[in-house]
Amino acid sequence: MAKELKYADKASQELFNHSRKEQVPIVWDRYADMQPHCGFGELGICCRICSMGPCRIDPFGEGPQVGVCGANADTIAARNLIRMIAGGAAAHSDHGRDIAHTLLLTATKSEFDYKIKDTDKLKAVAGIYGINTEGKDPKEIARELAEKALTEFGQYKGYVKMTETAPAARVKLWKDLNILPRSIDREIVEIMHRTHIGVDAEYKNLISQGLRAAIGDGWGGSMIATELSDILFNRPLIQSSQANLGVLKEDHVNLIVHGHEPVLSDILAMVAMDEKMIAKAREKGAKGIVIGGICCTANEILMRHGIPIAGSFLQQELAIATGAVDAMVVDVQCLMPGLAYASSCFHTKLITTSPKGKMPDVQHIEFKEEKALEIARQILEITIDNYSARDKKKVFIPQHTEDLVAGFSTESVFDFLGGKYRATYRPLNDAVISGRLRGAAGVIGCSNPNIDYEYGHIEMVKELIKNDVLVVTTGCNAISCAKHGLMKPEAAFKLAGKGLQEVCAAVGIPPVIHLGSCVDNSRILRVLANVVAEGGLGEDISDLPVAGAAPEWMSEKAVSIGFYFVASGVYTMIGHSLPVKGSPNLYKYLTEDIEKEVGGKWAFEPDPIKAAHMMLDHIDKKRKLLKLKPVMYEQSYKPAK
Amino acid sequence: MDKILYINVETCMACHSCRLACAVAHSESKNLGEAILEEKKEFPRIILEKIEDVVVPIHCRHCEDAPCITVCPSGAISREDQESPVVLNREKCIGCQACVIVCPFGVIKKGADGKTLIKCDLCIERLGEGREPACAEACPNGTIKYISVKEVNALKHKKRYKVAIKQEMEEA
CATH class of the missing domain: 3.30.70.20 (Alpha-Beta Plaits)
Known part of the structure; x- marks a missing residue:
């Protein structure tokens, strides 16, 4: 119920107040209108899967304890929860499928706007799929790889190939537990089957299928999206840039790209640098063209082109409220339908581009890979033409940006610890073993108006780095960290513990490492696998002194991500609880007993400092089990005995 | 009493939000996630009754x-x-x-222990804090309102005369 934003970056605070003044309804207003939220939904105990219902379980015990079909709170909450996994895994994996499709077109078409940019990576990934690359043309390798990847979505035998890149102990465990994904789509479909009326009623069995689909996301669909994007658009390059809405310019044409897939945004970024386009913008009286990204689109083009980030999920309407956005181009995921109304209050042209994501009464220019350049030019021309329609009196761009260094990848970041000529994870492992680093944490995920914007993200990350935990980040957490200056190398000296400072100083990295978009959480999985492979820190991911968190989660994708980290053996902390509290059995299973099976478990704690401390406790527990030395430097946080 | 609980019998969606909020308001923790785990759980005081095709939230008057x-x-x-x-x-x-x-x-019913009786207390604790009864706050569409008799009448007048004026205009 935000009357004001107290914690958020300055640009968001100013635009929040500006939106109030201009009477543009934004996400926080709608959140306030929606209070109080329905308790049955919060607890996860309403079911509308069949039409004998809708049913709800009375959590206080007076009313019904089972639905019309006889399903109890455990069954209902577990069914609802794994349907969230299905939604999240479907979103990530369909993104992966689109990238694989683009790679196939690139490999098979003679005239095409995309090229294979990273042949080293192409060969490396082809190697995982058992493709012989010797003496072959990159296009031929790419065709074989794209076909193999696309086949994995619906194959009828075998297992999802890239799961094999997990540590051997982990793969064996998945096999033993029967949760190794057979194909990416199949596991999602099986969730829908099992949760249909009258199929699976055993909550642990339901969760087991949820785990299998989630592994198919993290080590399958998402990993395909990441690896094949690197082949098509290049591996991320370490570079400096800026973040926040202050990157928009009053005297420039401003185009916002928002959504997730890099296929269109990458081409748009290229076209915006075209001299002809810039000349056209000048004809209209603008000094140039600014492209800014929102959500994971921002992360994709930041890490490959250094294009500044305009903002995160909760800033999408604030961007429009600047009155300076000439067009906002969206593709899929995390696009608020509220954008349509916000843009109608200004001159901003909102353009949907994916056949999967349209909005009522919003201009739709369908994107096709075969005509990528042509469509990108068309969109940019519309944007430039719309510059003249901008009402200068309505323009309000808060002058706040923050510098950042981003563009790290599984291959670059930690190899850099060893220097260019002896690229290895050894120094990272040694830093942890010697106690210079306490451990590492992946802090990721959305933003949610149910918490003071960015308070969860920033306070948690600060507390972790203060205690010598190296933080890797993706998605909207990455954007918040950037806006709050945590991605500047000098942030280490202000905010990190002494051990982490030493590591940052030696390598020249910030204490918070930006690993990309939300499908790029698969990079974190790879980092974990590489650390295990480097040796000295146990045999499996569940042995590592690491933890994961999504302090301000909101999407089904976050649920799927959380589950694939838990399935991979990671202690996974989120702020607001999963909707399972109405089933105390399921709650206990997810937060305690599941650890005995997969080595990872869930934890829920809305207070970011307390949550960070619980993560530190877990990291210390793992250090103790590995019999590592005590951490090198006196810590501000005294761990629980 | 100046303010009363006013129920619009035409608009209740039977979402049971008032019942949850009522039980939470009378719990120890006042927090849904914790209230359902308390040793002495509280039942809601408010009753939802389906009469013919209409669902009516019923309170102590x-x-x-x-x-x-x-x-x-x-x-x-x-x-x-x-x-x-x-x-x-x-x-x-x-x-x-x-x-x-x-x-x-x-509206007087048995509590969770199956012995003692419970009834709506108009959220006397919340009223003391200057808040309205939990059911009225929780109602998502204004079916339950905590308003004065004067306001209740004003709502009725508006509705009554809107219908009458519309009829008259249609006839004319």
Whole structure:
């Protein structure tokens, strides 16, 4: 119920107040209108899967304890929860499928706007799929790889190939537990089957299928999206840039790209640098063209082109409220339908581009890979033409940006610890073993108006780095960290513990490492696998002194991500609880007993400092089990005995 | 009493949000996630009854001349003064159920322990904090409102005359 934003970056605070003044309804207003939220939904105990219902379980015990079909709170909450996994895994994996499709077109078409940019990576990934690359043309390798990847979505035998890149102990465990994904789509479909009326009623069995689909996301669909994007658009390059809405310019044409897939945004970024386009913008009286990204689109083009980030999920309407956005181009995921109304209050042209994501009464220019350049030019021309329609009196761009260094990848970041000529994870492992680093944490995920914007993200990350935990980040957490200056190398000296400072100083990295978009959480999985492979820190991911968190989660994708980290053996902390509290059995299973099976478990704690401390406790527990030395430097946080 | 609980019987969606909020408001923790785990769980005081095709949330009306107070032999049901809600003190209740019999609205019911009786206290604790009853706050579409008699009448007038004016215009 935000009357004001107290914690958020300055640009968001100013635009929040500006939106109030201009009477543009934004996400926080709608959140306030929606209070109080329905308790049955919060607890996860309403079911509308069949039409004998809708049913709800009375959590206080007076009313019904089972639905019309006889399903109890455990069954209902577990069914609802794994349907969230299905939604999240479907979103990530369909993104992966689109990238694989683009790679196939690139490999098979003679005239095409995309090229294979990273042949080293192409060969490396082809190697995982058992493709012989010797003496072959990159296009031929790419065709074989794209076909193999696309086949994995619906194959009828075998297992999802890239799961094999997990540590051997982990793969064996998945096999033993029967949760190794057979194909990416199949596991999602099986969730829908099992949760249909009258199929699976055993909550642990339901969760087991949820785990299998989630592994198919993290080590399958998402990993395909990441690896094949690197082949098509290049591996991320370490570079400096800026973040926040202050990157928009009053005297420039401003185009916002928002959504997730890099296929269109990458081409748009290229076209915006075209001299002809810039000349056209000048004809209209603008000094140039600014492209800014929102959500994971921002992360994709930041890490490959250094294009500044305009903002995160909760800033999408604030961007429009600047009155300076000439067009906002969206593709899929995390696009608020509220954008349509916000843009109608200004001159901003909102353009949907994916056949999967349209909005009522919003201009739709369908994107096709075969005509990528042509469509990108068309969109940019519309944007430039719309510059003249901008009402200068309505323009309000808060002058706040923050510098950042981003563009790290599984291959670059930690190899850099060893220097260019002896690229290895050894120094990272040694830093942890010697106690210079306490451990590492992946802090990721959305933003949610149910918490003071960015308070969860920033306070948690600060507390972790203060205690010598190296933080890797993706998605909207990455954007918040950037806006709050945590991605500047000098942030280490202000905010990190002494051990982490030493590591940052030696390598020249910030204490918070930006690993990309939300499908790029698969990079974190790879980092974990590489650390295990480097040796000295146990045999499996569940042995590592690491933890994961999504302090301000909101999407089904976050649920799927959380589950694939838990399935991979990671202690996974989120702020607001999963909707399972109405089933105390399921709650206990997810937060305690599941650890005995997969080595990872869930934890829920809305207070970011307390949550960070619980993560530190877990990291210390793992250090103790590995019999590592005590951490090198006196810590501000005294761990629980 | 100036303000009363006003129910619009035409708009209830039977979402049960009022019942959850009622149970939470009378719990120890006042927090849904914790309240459902408390050892002594609280049942909601408010009742949802489906009569024909209409679902009606039913509360204690906090009668000016409350028969439950008159009939209670142990002084368990009382009100501080004429402006206060009618409340039931479980410590004093002897479980004779006389109040259940005389209540014209059927709003006194058994609590979670199956023995003691409970009834709506108009969220007397919340009123003391300057907040409205939990059911009214929780209602997502304004079916339950905590408003003055004057405001209730104004709502009725508006509705009544809107219909009448519309009819007249259609005839003309």
